[in-house]
Amino acid sequence: MKKWTKEVMGSQLGKTVLITGGTTKVGIEVARELAFHGAKVILCAEDVLKGQSAIEQLVEQLPSGQAHVSFEVVDLSDLESVKNFGQKFLSDHEKLHVLINNAELIHVPRRMLTPQGHELLFSYNYLSHFALTATLFPLMQRVQDARVIFQSNLRHSPSEVDFFDLDGENSYRPNRAFSQSKLALLVFARELDRRLRAIQLDVKSIPIHSGGFTGPALAQFFQFTFRRHPIQAALPILFAATATEALGGHYYGPTGFYELWGAPGEIDFLTQAKNLQTAEKLWEISEQLTGVDFKLHDLSNVVPFHLKGLRPPEFFT
Numbered sequence: 001m002k003k004w005t006k007e008v009m010g011s012q013l014g015k016t017v018l019i020t021g022g023t024t025k026v027g028i029e030v031a032r033e034l035a036f037h038g039a040k041v042i043l044c045a046e047d048v049l050k051g052q053s054a055i056e057q058l059v060e061q062l063p064s065g066q067a068h069v070s071f072e073v074v075d076l077s078d079l080e081s082v083k084n085f086g087q088k089f090l091s092d093h094e095k096l097h098v099l100i101n102n103a104e105l106i107h108v109p110r111r112m113l114t115p116q117g118h119e120l121l122f123s124y125n126y127l128s129h130f131a132l133t134a135t136l137f138p139l140m141q142r143v144q145d146a147r148v149i150f151q152s153n154l155r156h157s158p159s160e161v162d163f164f165d166l167d168g169e170n171s172y173r174p175n176r177a178f179s180q181s182k183l184a185l186l187v188f189a190r191e192l193d194r195r196l197r198a199i200q201l202d203v204k205s206i207p208i209h210s211g212g213f214t215g216p217a218l219a220q221f222f223q224f225t226f227r228r229h230p231i232q233a234a235l236p237i238l239f240a241a242t243a244t245e246a247l248g249g250h251y252y253g254p255t256g257f258y259e260l261w262g263a264p265g266e267i268d269f270l271t272q273a274k275n276l277q278t279a280e281k282l283w284e285i286s287e288q289l290t291g292v293d294f295k296l297h298d299l300s301n302v303v304p305f306h307l308k309g310l311r312p313p314e315f316f317t
Contacts, residue, residue: 003263006033006235009242013038016096017241018089018136020076020129021103021151023050026210029234030100031069032058034241040068044085045103046075076103076128078115079290086135096139098241100149101129101185111172118289119167121174125181130188131290140203149240150189150207152251153182160272161187161282166289183272184282186251190269191279193249195296204248208236211254211261232261239264 017034021027022043031041035058045051051071059067074085089096105124112120118127133148140146159179164170168177189207196203210233236253240246251269256262287293 004235004239004243004245004265005263006231006238009033009037009238011038012242015039015098016093017041017098017100018096019043019100019102020074020132021045022071023047023054024102026233026237027102028054028057029231030102030237030241032061033231033234033238034098035062035069036066037242038066038068039098042070042072044072044074046073046077046081048073074132076124077120079118079123079128079131080115082128082131083135083290083292086132089136090139093139095143096136096146097143098147098149099133099136099140100151100237100241101133102149102151102237103129104151104153104182106178107174108177109174111168111177113167116289117167119169119172119177121177122166122168122181122184125178126184126188127286127290129185130286131292133192134287134290134292134294137203137294141201144202146203147241147246147248148189148192148203148205149237150185150205151237152186152189152207152209153178159183161278163281163285166285186269186273187275187279187282188286190249190273191283192296194279195294196248199296204246206240206246206248207251208240208264209251209253209267210234210236236264 012034015038017039019027019031019041022031023045027043031043031054035041043051043054051073055069055071058069062069072085072089075081103124105121108121114120114123116123129150140148159176161180161184186207189205192205196205232254240252246252251267252264253267254260254262255265255267283294
C-alpha cells in the first residue's frame with residue numbers, strides 16, 4: 001500500500017476541529033495543516049499567553065484568508081474547568097467534526113492531586129479527555145464521518161489499569177502513573193468504538209501514538225540524536241483525522257524505526273488494551289469519577305473489538 005503523506009490530504013473546508021494541547025509544537029503543526037486545507041481550528045490549553053503566541057504564529061504562517069484559527073482556555077487538571085468549557089463550546093457551536101485529544105502531561109515527579117482529589121497524571125491525561133469527549137459528543141452526532149482522536153503513547157505497554165489504586169495513593173511512581181493514564185486512554189478509545197457500533201453512529205474513535213521514545217536504549221539514542229521535525233509527530237494525527245483509510249477502533253502510529261518516525265500506518269494493540277472486562281469497568285468508573293454520563297450503554301449483540309488489518313471485529317480478547 002502506498003505510504004500516506006500530508007500532501008494527499010483532501011479539502012477540510014467546512015469542518016470544525018478542536019485540539020487539546022493545541023499550543024504544543026505538535027498541536028500547532030496539526031492546526032496549521034488542517035487550517036491550510038480549509039478547516040476551522042480551535043486550539044485549547046490552560047496558558048493564555050502560549051495560546052496567543054500560537055495563534056499569532058499560525059496567522060503569520062498561513063496564507064491570507066486561510067487562518068481560521070482561534071484559542072480557548074481550558075485547564076485539563078481541573079474537571080470543573082473541562083465541563084464548563086464543554087458547556088460553553090456546546091452553546092457556541094452547532095457541530096464538531098473532529099476532536100483531537102492531544103494534550104498530555106509526561107512526568108510529574110511526586111504525587112499531586114487535582115481539585116477533585118484525583119492523581120494529576122491520570123486525571124489530566126485520561127479523565128479530562130473522557131469528560132470532554134462525553135460532553136461534546138452531541139455535536140459530533142450531527143455530522144457525517146465525525147472523528148475522535150486519542151493520543152496514546154508507546155509507554156502504555158508496561159502498565160495495567162489498577163482499579164484498586166487509580167490515584168496512586170498506595171504507591172506512586174511517575175513512569176507507572178503516566179503509562180496507566182495512556183493505557184486507560186487506549187482502552188477507552190477501543191470501548192468507545194465498540195459502543196458506537198452498537199448504535200451505528202457515523203463517528204470514528206481512533207487511537208494513535210506519535211512516536212514518543214520508549215523501550216530499548218538504542219531507540220532512545222536515535223530519538224535524541226536525530227531530532228524529529230514536529231510534522232513527523234503530527235502525521236499520525238493528521239492521518240486519523242482526515243484519511244479515508246483510517247478506521248474506527250484501529251490503532252495508528254509511525255511505521256518506521258522502532259515506531260519513532262515514518263509514514264503513519266496501522267499497528268497492533270498490546271494485550272493490556274484488549275481486555276473487555278477492563279474496558280467495561282473503566283467506562284463505568286470514569287462516569288462515576290467525572291460525573292459525566294456518556295449515555296452509550298446498549299451493547300447487546302456487539303462483539304468486542306477489531307483485529308489489526310481487518311474490518312470485521314474480533315470475537316475473543
